[in-house]
Amino acid sequence: MKKLVFLLFIVTAIVLSVPSCYYDNEVDLYGGNTCDTVAVSYANDIVxxxxxxxxxxHDASTYTVSGYQFDDYTSLKDYVTNGSLEGRTNDASSPMPPTELMDDCNRALIKAWIAAGAPNN
Ligand code: HEC
Structure with missing residues (x-):
């Protein structure tokens, strides 16, 4: 009997662990291009x-890690102007964040915002 309970426990554990391996994301679920780069907003998209x-x-409490702080519009604009925001977010040999480049949509949004003049909107 004890063996049966144990076996049931193992089977249940395996069954329960299966759905947790499933990876949902918008593009797979709905397909197509859900990345809207028209009228990108600093407050709603970039921040x-x-x-x-x-x-x-890179914010007020963490910039000592990097030496660069840009958690407000004015300071971020400096990195737009010197090209390093667009450069580092698209340079796979020296990426930001340092671990790996962000996904295509995030990078496209930043590019589009810069191309539109990096408005404070
Ligand atoms: C794990 C910490 C970490 C994260 C997360 C991170 N950075 Fe950095 N960042 C650094 C460090 C450290 C440096 C300085 C060394 C260097 O330039 O590689 C740096 C430098 C930079 C610079 C260079 C500034 C200049 O003028 O030379 C830019 C721009 C930048 N980061 C942008 C970003 C952006 C945008 C993100 C998010 C998409 C990001 N970083 C995420 C650690 C980080």
Missing amino acids: PILNTNCYNC
């Missing part, structure tokens, strides 16, 4: 990208 991918080394 959330930087918040997720950059501020852990």
Whole structure:
């Protein structure tokens, strides 16, 4: 009996672990191009990208890690102007974030925002 309970436990554990391996993402689920690069907004598009991918080394409390802080519009604009924001987010040999380049959509949004004059919108 104990063996049976143990076996049931193992089987249940295996069955429960299967769905957790499934990886959902918007592009796979809905297909097509869900990356909207028209009228990119600093506040609504760019800041959330930087918040997720950059501020852990580049905001007021973390910039000592990198030596560069750009968690407000004015300071970010400096890195737009010197080309390093677009450069480093697209340079696979010296990427930002340092681990690997971000996905295509995040990079396309940053590019489009810069191309539109990097507005404070
Ligand atoms: C794990 C920490 C870390 C993360 C996350 C990170 N950076 Fe950096 N970043 C650094 C360090 C360290 C440097 C300085 C050394 C170097 O230039 O590689 C740096 C330098 C830079 C520079 C160079 C500034 C200049 O004028 O030379 C830019 C631009 C930059 N990061 C942008 C970003 C962006 C944009 C993101 C997010 C998409 C990001 N970083 C994420 C650590 C990080």
